[in-house]
Amino acid sequence: MKRYMLKNVIKSVLVATAVLFTACDKIDSDDYLIYSGSNGEWVNGSSVTDKEQRVFVEKYTGVRCVNCPDADVAISQIQSSLGHKIIAVSIHAGGMARPYSGYEDFRTETGEAWNTYFGIQANPSVMVNRSMNNGTPNIITDVAAVSGAVNSALSQNGNIAMEMTSTFNADNGNGYVDVSLEFLEKVADELTITLLVTEDGIIGKQLEHGGVNENYEFNHVFRMTITDLWGADVVADGEKGTCRSARFEYSLPSNYKAEKCHIVGFISKKNTREIIQSAETSLM
Amino acid sequence: MKKLLIMLVASVFTVQLQAQSLGGGQVTGNFQIDAQLSRQDSAIGAEDVPQKLLSNVFANLLYTNGGFSAGVRFESYLDPLLGFNAQYKGAGIANKFMSYQNDMFEITAGNFYDQYGSGLIFRSYEDRNLGLDNAMMGVNVKVRPMDGIIIKSMVGKQRYYWDYGKGLVRGIDGEFSINSLIKRFEESKTRVTLGAGFISKYEEDQTILAGDNYKLNLPLNVGAGSFRMDLAHGNWGLQAEYAIKSQDPNVLNNYIYKGGNALFVSASYSQKGLGINLQAKRIDNMGFKSERSATGEMLYINYIPAMSKQHTYALMALYPAITQVNGEMGVQADVTYSIKKGTLLGGKYGTGIKMNFSQIMSIDKQPLEGYTTIGETGTDGYTSNFFKVGDELYYQDFNIEISKKLSKAAKLAVTYAYIAFNPIMENEHGDIHYNNVFVADYTHKLNSKNVLRGELQWLKSNIAYFDEDKRSGDWLMALVEWNFTSAFFLSVSDQYNYNGSEEHYYNVSVGYTHNTTRLQVGYGKQRKGLLCIGGVCREVPASNGLTISLTSSF
Numbered sequence: 001m002k003r004y005m006l007k008n009v010i011k012s013v014l015v016a017t018a019v020l021f022t023a024c025d026k027i028d029s030d031d032y033l034i035y036s037g038s039n040g041e042w043v044n045g046s047s048v049t050d051k052e053q054r055v056f057v058e059k060y061t062g063v064r065c066v067n068c069p070d071a072d073v074a075i076s077q078i079q080s081s082l083g084h085k086i087i088a089v090s091i092h093a094g095g096m097a098r099p100y101s102g103y104e105d106f107r108t109e110t111g112e113a114w115n116t117y118f119g120i121q122a123n124p125s126v127m128v129n130r131s132m133n134n135g136t137p138n139i140i141t142d143v144a145a146v147s148g149a150v151n152s153a154l155s156q157n158g159n160i161a162m163e164m165t166s167t168f169n170a171d172n173g174n175g176y177v178d179v180s181l182e183f184l185e186k187v188a189d190e191l192t193i194t195l196l197v198t199e200d201g202i203i204g205k206q207l208e209h210g211g212v213n214e215n216y217e218f219n220h221v222f223r224m225t226i227t228d229l230w231g232a233d234v235v236a237d238g239e240k241g242t243c244r245s246a247r248f249e250y251s252l253p254s255n256y257k258a259e260k261c262h263i264v265g266f267i268s269k270k271n272t273r274e275i276i277q278s279a280e281t282s283l284m
Numbered sequence: 285m286k287k288l289l290i291m292l293v294a295s296v297f298t299v300q301l302q303a304q305s306l307g308g309g310q311v312t313g314n315f316q317i318d319a320q321l322s323r324q325d326s327a328i329g330a331e332d333v334p335q336k337l338l339s340n341v342f343a344n345l346l347y348t349n350g351g352f353s354a355g356v357r358f359e360s361y362l363d364p365l366l367g368f369n370a371q372y373k374g375a376g377i378a379n380k381f382m383s384y385q386n387d388m389f390e391i392t393a394g395n396f397y398d399q400y401g402s403g404l405i406f407r408s409y410e411d412r413n414l415g416l417d418n419a420m421m422g423v424n425v426k427v428r429p430m431d432g433i434i435i436k437s438m439v440g441k442q443r444y445y446w447d448y449g450k451g452l453v454r455g456i457d458g459e460f461s462i463n464s465l466i467k468r469f470e471e472s473k474t475r476v477t478l479g480a481g482f483i484s485k486y487e488e489d490q491t492i493l494a495g496d497n498y499k500l501n502l503p504l505n506v507g508a509g510s511f512r513m514d515l516a517h518g519n520w521g522l523q524a525e526y527a528i529k530s531q532d533p534n535v536l537n538n539y540i541y542k543g544g545n546a547l548f549v550s551a552s553y554s555q556k557g558l559g560i561n562l563q564a565k566r567i568d569n570m571g572f573k574s575e576r577s578a579t580g581e582m583l584y585i586n587y588i589p590a591m592s593k594q595h596t597y598a599l600m601a602l603y604p605a606i607t608q609v610n611g612e613m614g615v616q617a618d619v620t621y622s623i624k625k626g627t628l629l630g631g632k633y634g635t636g637i638k639m640n641f642s643q644i645m646s647i648d649k650q651p652l653e654g655y656t657t658i659g660e661t662g663t664d665g666y667t668s669n670f671f672k673v674g675d676e677l678y679y680q681d682f683n684i685e686i687s688k689k690l691s692k693a694a695k696l697a698v699t700y701a702y703i704a705f706n707p708i709m710e711n712e713h714g715d716i717h718y719n720n721v722f723v724a725d726y727t728h729k730l731n732s733k734n735v736l737r738g739e740l741q742w743l744k745s746n747i748a749y750f751d752e753d754k755r756s757g758d759w760l761m762a763l764v765e766w767n768f769t770s771a772f773f774l775s776v777s778d779q780y781n782y783n784g785s786e787e788h789y790y791n792v793s794v795g796y797t798h799n800t801t802r803l804q805v806g807y808g809k810q811r812k813g814l815l816c817i818g819g820v821c822r823e824v825p826a827s828n829g830l831t832i833s834l835t836s837s838f
Contacts, residue, residue, distance in 0.1 A: 008429075023454065023484040024507030024530045032541055033498040033662045043499070046489035049450055165490070165577050180491050203332075217334060245491035245499075 039176075042235040045245030048161040048182040055153045056266045056278040057146070058089045058222075060115055060125040062096025063106070066207045067143075069216070071124035074143040078150055085154060087264055087280045088220045089198055091115065096123045100205045100212075106221055110196075110229040129153045129275040130268065158267065158276030159185035166263050168252070168284040175283065176249040177226065177263050187238040190270040192231030195248055197223045197283065200260045223261070226250040231268055258284050309349030314837035316342040316412075320365050322829035328787055329754060329812055330826040338365045341375075342412065354382035367815075367824045368415040369580065371445040378446070379419055390426040395419045398438065400457040400481035403587035404527035404546045404570070405508040408442070413815065414822045416581050419443045420453065432464025436481075442574045442583050449583045450487055451574030457481035477514040482507065483585060485574055492539055492577075494662035500539055506532040508544075508572055508586065521552040527586075529572055533662075535579055536571035537610055540665030544569035548589060557622040564615045565591050568647055568668055571609035581822065590818045591616045592642040592681050595701070597723045598779065599743040602755050603705035604816035605644060605679040613673055614644035633689035641682045646674030677716065680704040693730070699723040707753075710814070717756075718746040733770050739763040739777075749784030754812045754826065757784020771797050779811065787811075801836040 057075055061068040072090075079086045092106035093115035099105040118127065118137045126140040128149040140146055161182040168175035177195055198220045206216035226248050236244045252258055266278035319339040324332040339362060346355040360375035361368065381394030397419060400406040410417040422440020429435070436457040441448040462476040463469045469476070485506045492500040510527035529544035550563045565588075572586040591614035592605040618640045625634035649658050649666040658666045683701035690696055701721040707714040720743070727737045741761040749757030763777035772795065779789040791808030812826040 023486065023505040025503035025505045027501055027503055027531055027541060029541070029664060031501050033494055034501050045491045049488055049490075163490075165492075176493070178491050178493055215332065247493045 039247055039249050040232060042244045042246045045180045045182075045243040047243055048163045048180050050163050050279075051161040051182075051184065052085065053154060053157050054085050054087055054278050054280075055150050056087050056089070056129050056264075056275045057150060058091055058114075058127050058130070059220075060091050060093055060120045060123055060127075062092055062094055062098070062123045063100060063103070063205060064098060064207050065096040065123035066209060068096075068124045069206060069208050071126060071143045071146070072219070074146050075126070078147055082150070082154070084280070086150065087266075087278045089196070089222050089264060090218065090220045091222045094120060094123060103205045104202070106202075106204075106218070108222060108224065110225050111222055113229055129278075130273055132272050132274055157184075159183065159187050160191075160267055160277045162265065162267060162277045162279045164263060164265055164279050164281045166281050166283050168258055170258060170284065173252045173254055173258075174249070175252060176247050177265070177281075178245065178247050179265060180245040181234065181236065181243065181267070183236065183238060183240055183242045186240050187276075189238075191234040191236070191238075191276075192268050192270050193227065193234050193246075193265060194229070194231035194268065195226035195250075195263060195265045197226065197250075197252065197256070198262050198264055199223050199256055200262070201257075202260075220262075223256055224250075224253070226263070230273070233270070234267065252283070309347055309352075311345065311347050312838065313343065313345040315344075315835065316340075317832070317834040318365060319832040320827065320829065321831075322366060322827040325809065325826070325828035327785070328789070328809055328826045328828065330809075330828045333366070333829075335363050338363050340365050340368065340372075340412070351385045352383070356380045364415075366827050367822060369445065369582075372415065374446050376446065378417070378443070385426075388428055392424045393422075395421055395443070396424040396438070396440075398424055398436065399587075400436070400455065400483070401479055401510055401512040401525045402523075402548055402589050404525055404548060404589075405481055405483045405510045405529070405572070405586050406453075406455055406457075407585075407587035409587070411817055411820070414581065414817055414820055416820065416822070417443050418582060418584055421448055422453075430465075432461035434459045442585070444575075444578075444582055449574040449578070451576075451583070452486040453483065453574050453585055454486075455481065455483040473517055475514075475516040479512045479514075480510065482509040483572075484508075485572075485585060487574065487576060490577070492533070494539065498662065500533055500662055502533060502576070503531050506530055506572075510546075519553055519555050521550075521554075523550045524548065527570070529570060532569075532572065532576070534571060534573060534576040536573070537569050537665065538659045539576075539661040540569070540659055540663060542569055542665040544572070545670075546570045546588065557624070559618075559620040561618040562616070563591055563618075564613075565589065566613045566647065566670070567607075567609065568611050568670075569609075569665070581820065587818075587820075591644060592679060593618070593640045593683060594817070595683075597699065597721075597725075597739070597741055599741040599759050599761055600683070600699070600701050600703070600721050600723065601816075602743060602759070602813065603703055603717055603719060604814060604821065605642070605681070605705075606709040606814070606816060606821050607818075608644075608646075608678060608709065611647040611649065611668070611674070612644050612678060613647050614642065614679075616640070616642040631688065636685075636687040638685040638687075639683070642679070643677070643681075644679040646676035646678060648672035648674050676706065676708070677704060678706045678709055683721075693728055695727045697723075697725040699725070712753075715747060720744045733768060735767040737763075737765040737767075739765075749781070751785075754781075754785065754787075757781050759784075777808075781811075800838065802834070804831075804833045806831045806833075 059071050075088050091111040093111040097107050122141050126146050131138045140149055161184055163180045165178045200219045202218040202221055203215055204218055205214050236242050261283035262280050263283055264280045266275045268275050321337055322333045341360040343358040356377050357379035359378040361372040362375055364372045379395040381392055383392040397408045408418055408420045420440035424438040427435045439454045459479040489502055494500050508529040510525055512525035515522040525548045527546045531541045533539040533541055546567045548565045553560045567588055573583045574585055575583050588607045595601040621637045623630040623635040629635055648669045651658050652664055681703045685699040687697035703719045705717040722742045724740045729735050743759040745758055747756050759781055761779045765775040767773045775793040777791045781787050789809040789811050793806035795804040807830050810827040813824055814821045815824050
């Protein structure tokens with residue numbers, strides 16, 4: 001009986017192990033690399049695991065804007081409840097973003113260009129997915145209305161899944177982002193991808209209701225774009241099931257703290273610039 | 285602050301539950317609350333904590349009824365303590381399982397922890413001090429078809445903070461006691477156990493570009509297998525395990541296709557008053573994670589056992605050995621010897637001697653034919669002679685501790701350690717740190733309820749202080765600890781970085797224990813550094829403030 005049982009046990013283990021061993025792929029050395037195109041060039045990719053719909057929330061702000069910290073709090077609260085579905089970016093632009101003497105200037109040429117293009121008149125102003133209403137940008141100046149706009153945007157599916165991985169060489173400040181897209185349904189619009197860098201945890205001077213706070217922590221601060229400010233074309237047929245990927249290279253200025261930076265990417269409709277999907281990943 | 289302390293102390297006295305009977309079963313559990321208040325201190329690099337109060341909370345609840353058991357673990361990181369990954373932020377049920385076992389089998393559904401052999405191919409475990417929890421979520425089955433055989437099989441995904449990793453992990457392992465299975469060896473003094481395991485990881489394809497115009501053709505299924513042996517004969521013991529891993533291009537090895545392998549051998553001898561343990565290991569490309577692009581401490585499928593002493597004295601633990609999963613060769617010898625009482629060296633009460641030596645080197649790595657660099661992405665990486673030791677010293681530690689009871693009430697232990705530490709273990713460049721560390725540890729029992737203990741520690745380093753490494757320079761440390769009324773303790777200590785930042789890292793700590801409940805409150809400065817357990821490390825940032833710890837079980 002004992003011997004019979006032992007035989008069966010050994011047989012079962014061998015079968016199970018043999019099954020598992022087949023679950024082990026071997027790639028020939030001649031096939032390690034597959035042609036995939038040059039920098040910024042779109043090539044056929046693979047299915048994207050992360051199919052979550054996310055919302056891009058950009059806040060136009062300034063260090064001399066007394067109400068802007070309220071918007072930070074409102075967006076932070078939305079992030080707390082919705083987590084990584086929300087991708088926040090703070091763009092310092094306009095008159096209220098003039099730096100205090102001796103403090104860093106967070107303004108950028110790109111931020112000013114967007115500020116002008118979208119017709120930002122007051123701070124804080126928030127745009128959710130750069131949505132439009134009859135050709136006019138939906139600009140929210142009442143921070144209490146941001147939450148509703150975010151929920152509304154989340155209910156609209158862009159039909160594209162997006163993933164990014166970032167690789168960064170701290171020794172020379174060069175990095176690249178690998179972007180993967182999967183069309184979950186047919187998308188007829190021409191699309192662009194915009195990639196940018198944000199930085200968290202910057203301590204600086206900010207006007208608040210109680211006066212000037214010299215130790216204000218600025219998060220999601222827009223630093224630079226990796227692509228053109230209006231993005232790079234997404235070369236894809238837009239058919240359901242199409243998977244495309246591309247790499248975008250960049251150099252990070254040494255005054256940005258790489259360990260506190262994130263890469264943010266979003267897919268826009270080329271004609272309206274409305275955003276249909278976005279993603280974020282740590283820079284390193 | 286005052287309110288918080290009152291609440292915590294009150295909870296000590298309200299959580300005095302006993303194990304509860306429920307439906308014929310038993311309910312047990314435990315709590316752990318760690319809270320921290322830290323303020324900005326630019327002198328030591330402690331950053332401002334805008335939330336003021338940080339806390340990590342764990343609560344386990346376990347129900348057992350005969351062979352059935354079920355449990356949940358609540359965790360809260362609101363917000364996580366300094367040094368813990370921000371992705372832990374949140375609260376909820378982090379671990380849940382139910383399990384049934386009888387003489388023949390055991391099945392667990394939900395979260396589980398397990399290990400195959402020494403862990404070279406699979407170890408799922410939690411170490412909350414490191415902020416590490418790679419619990420599996422799936423099914424784990426253990427079968428004992430007859431005496432001397434244990435077969436395990438599992439499938440699941442690994443915990444990734446509040447989510448699960450993308451990779452699917454499958455495994456099978458068998459352990460066979462030869463003495464139980466073969467009749468003529470049943471009574472043998474030589475005990476032999478053999479084992480073998482296999483793990484397979486599946487992960488979907490992704491785009492990893494390599495150089496211009498090319499991406500990697502990734503293996504979606506990666507396998508790792510191991511064979512092991514445990515031999516015991518009288519006072520002698522020998523354990524060995526050899527593991528191999530198939531092609532596994534990942535971020536840890538810079539996406540090379542070379543297979544991995546690992547060998548771990550441990551031999552021991554013990555008799556009354558003497559214990560000897562010799563260990564050796566060789567690791568080559570054995571970083572094995574369930575996500576090929578994952579960095580950080582999470583999602584490791586396997587565990588490489590450490591090959592150096594886990595020091596408990598603060599200054600000796602300043603420069604810990606960090607496991608190098610991409611390649612290391614190490615040896616360790618550990619000897620404990622007790623000199624009999626009544627001899628010249630043993631004196632009236634005897635003398636204890638502990639000696640330990642460990643050395644960890646790089647492995648031999650040579651560029652592939654036609655290449656000048658090692659480990660180029662999308663290639664086999666390098667070649668390595670299994671028996672050749674690499675040129676680079678990673679870590680060396682020789683330490684000796686002599687402990688002696690001086691009288692019925694007094695005990696003294698003196699320890700010396702020589703520790704060489706190569707910053708490359710932390711992926712940093714720089715000269716090797718050579719440290720001489722001396723420790724005197726004196727304990728005096730004043731009476732049956734009062735014990736006084738003091739430590740003096742001195743670290744002398746060859747590396748002058750530099751600001752990027754707050755550990756550099758020389759150190760002195762003194763500690764006095766008073767245990768009184770069997771329930772309270774008070775501890776005061778100071779670490780002084782002389783010939784360095786000239787900073788004092790003082791700490792005051794008081795504690796109270798009542799049955800299974802323990803409350804500890806500390807105030808002081810924490811130096812930026814590494815906390816390592818078993819070669820796995822977590823960076824601990826500088827802090828200056830209050831820490832509160834409360835644990836209780838029922």
